[in-house]
Amino acid sequence: MSFDSSWEENIYSQKKHINRYPYGELVSIFFNSLQFLATQARDREDIKVLEIGSGTGNNLWFIAQEGFKTYGIDGSRSACKIANELCEARNVKVNIQQAYFDNLPFDDESMDIIIDREATYCGTLSDIKLWWQEANRVLKKGGLIISFKFSDTNPDLVKIKEGLLKAQEVEANTYKNIESGSFHNTGIVHFSTYDELFDLFSFCDIKLINANTSTTLYDTSNAQYNYAEWIIVGVKK
Numbered sequence: 001m002s003f004d005s006s007w008e009e010n011i012y013s014q015k016k017h018i019n020r021y022p023y024g025e026l027v028s029i030f031f032n033s034l035q036f037l038a039t040q041a042r043d044r045e046d047i048k049v050l051e052i053g054s055g056t057g058n059n060l061w062f063i064a065q066e067g068f069k070t071y072g073i074d075g076s077r078s079a080c081k082i083a084n085e086l087c088e089a090r091n092v093k094v095n096i097q098q099a100y101f102d103n104l105p106f107d108d109e110s111m112d113i114i115i116d117r118e119a120t121y122c123g124t125l126s127d128i129k130l131w132w133q134e135a136n137r138v139l140k141k142g143g144l145i146i147s148f149k150f151s152d153t154n155p156d157l158v159k160i161k162e163g164l165l166k167a168q169e170v171e172a173n174t175y176k177n178i179e180s181g182s183f184h185n186t187g188i189v190h191f192s193t194y195d196e197l198f199d200l201f202s203f204c205d206i207k208l209i210n211a212n213t214s215t216t217l218y219d220t221s222n223a224q225y226n227y228a229e230w231i232i233v234g235v236k237k
């Protein structure tokens, strides 16, 4: 178990990271990727979707509302509680429980789709490899993975490497105690290289890798809406 308690203490018990709407990119990638799903499940109510690191359920409620059989796990008890309450308030049926990436409470080959919306970056590269082995265990053959991973061109990593943002190096492209910005107070952060993705997702036939970046040129709100991430879609071989 390598869950950093900062998520519980600094984020979710403070009721942070609660969004009203799902991440826009996830919505379009999710529906565009359904064409690749090669398991037997055809009807939405038979397609089991698991989000690992589901947080406060920002993305799960809408997948449930669209008629899929929806599951989520997160290491933070507070996040799971908030997610369950918000889904109940929206009257959508989800199955969210507290658990860790390295021990998913599901049978082998039981899920059709596994989503990771910026969750499996919270560890060292060897942690992340183990987490995806575990995700692979619960994914059906022909099942889909949709993973969003902060990339090594992320503006915060660039600032760290240029000495403009203080952080403690754990290993290559992996830092903790990031002094400010969106990774502040959230434990270990790993930024993935493009090449690394092929090793991490070697159990998949990779269908898409998208370099998704957001660069704000003019901003009066100081929202820090700058990021760079890979979006990976793959089908389990």
Ligand SMILES: C[S@@+](CC[C@H](N)C(=O)[O-])C[C@H]1O[C@@H](n2cnc3c(N)ncnc32)[C@H](O)[C@@H]1O
Binding pocket: 001, 002, 003, 004, 007, 008, 023, 052, 053, 054, 055, 056, 057, 058, 059, 073, 074, 075, 076, 079, 099, 100, 101, 102, 116, 117, 118, 119, 120, 122
């Ligand atoms: C950036 S948040 C993303 C939350 C959600 N996917 C979203 O899009 O709103 C990362 C999530 O991963 C969870 N997490 C980090 N390490 C974990 C671990 N080892 N096991 C389970 N959950 C973990 C955190 O609690 C947090 O909710």
